[in-house]
Amino acid sequence: MTSNVNIERKLTVRRMPFTFDDDIDIKWNAAKPEWSYMANGASLAMPYLEPYLIRTMKKALPLLNDNALIQEVRDYIGQEAQHYQQHRRFNDIIKSRGYDIIDELEQQMLSEYSIFEKEKSLKFNLAYAAGFESMALGVGHWLIKNRDYLFGTSDPRVASLILWHFVEEIEHKCTAFDTYQAIYGGYWHRLYGTFFATLHVMKFSRSGYIIMMKKDGAWGKLRHRLHIIKYNLLFITGVLPMLLHSALPNHHPTDIDDPQWSKDWIDLYKKNNAILAHLDTGNLTTPSGTGFTK
Ligand SMILES: [Fe+2]
Ligand SMILES: [Fe+2]
Numbered sequence: 001m002t003s004n005v006n007i008e009r010k011l012t013v014r015r016m017p018f019t020f021d022d023d024i025d026i027k028w029n030a031a032k033p034e035w036s037y038m039a040n041g042a043s044l045a046m047p048y049l050e051p052y053l054i055r056t057m058k059k060a061l062p063l064l065n066d067n068a069l070i071q072e073v074r075d076y077i078g079q080e081a082q083h084y085q086q087h088r089r090f091n092d093i094i095k096s097r098g099y100d101i102i103d104e105l106e107q108q109m110l111s112e113y114s115i116f117e118k119e120k121s122l123k124f125n126l127a128y129a130a131g132f133e134s135m136a137l138g139v140g141h142w143l144i145k146n147r148d149y150l151f152g153t154s155d156p157r158v159a160s161l162i163l164w165h166f167v168e169e170i171e172h173k174c175t176a177f178d179t180y181q182a183i184y185g186g187y188w189h190r191l192y193g194t195f196f197a198t199l200h201v202m203k204f205s206r207s208g209y210i211i212m213m214k215k216d217g218a219w220g221k222l223r224h225r226l227h228i229i230k231y232n233l234l235f236i237t238g239v240l241p242m243l244l245h246s247a248l249p250n251h252h253p254t255d256i257d258d259p260q261w262s263k264d265w266i267d268l269y270k271k272n273n274a275i276l277a278h279l280d281t282g283n284l285t286t287p288s289g290t291g292f293t294k
Pocket of ligand 1: 050080165
């Protein structure tokens with residue numbers, strides 16, 4: 001199979017000047033502490049998930065023939081490396097607040113990904129990568145569509161990290177998909193990978209936020225549990241339509257247009273990346289649809 005990579009798909013590896021200071025509140029969205037815990041739980045998984053994706057794609061590289069796709073995979077690896085390194089910096093802040101049991105979760109993630117690599121085929125691991133990226137594309141659209149609700153007036157240092165990450169997840173939506181298609185191309189494996197990866201990452205994220213909420217005494221309180229259910233329902237109903245689209249046999253990620261906000265973000269990056277590392281969360285929905293500070 002061949003890919004349809006062209007110059008317009010050139011990925012940019014961005015080194016963002018985020019500042020993760022010690023004064024960041026774990027509940028960085030004070031109005032939505034349960035959402036903060038959920039996003040933190042996902043962040044904890046990134047330094048284990050993304051290095052696994054990188055190792056998987058590195059194994060795929062020698063099997064590719066298309067030079068444009070090979071370059072795109074290299075850039076994808078560069079983007080994912082930036083993602084998990086920046087998340088690790090934020091996770092260090094979380095872990096500094098005394099959530100000791102996170103160490104056990106990290107060991108579990110390390111172990112499960114290591115087992116996949118040792119015991120499963122490259123086809124499985126690439127289907128996982130392509131499947132995870134399908135979910136990440138849906139998550140990116142959901143986050144950006146609901147950016148004001150999810151990030152409005154929250155700590156810009158954390159909001160900017162998450163929105164940067166998912167602008168780039170949208171930007172590299174085709175890379176793992178086309179790599180899987182170029183090397184294997186089987187529909188059922190891809191479908192299995194999509195739902196397996198989605199549930200697998202959600203399992204880790206959930207374990208992470210439960211650890212934090214238990215330690216903070218929030219997990220046992222009905223009000224917080226109801227909010228967790230609400231945010232999970234919003235997440236699932238928001239992401240599922242795109243996930244189901246990606247489950248169609250003839251799906252290609254280019255079928256799904258990128259949100260204008262992520263296009264604006266990419267344009268603005270060329271002028272000023274410092275602004276994007278500290279978004280104005282009080283103004284994420286200006287009439288221009290960008291919400292960036294001047
Ligand atoms: Fe990523
Ligand atoms: Fe990704």
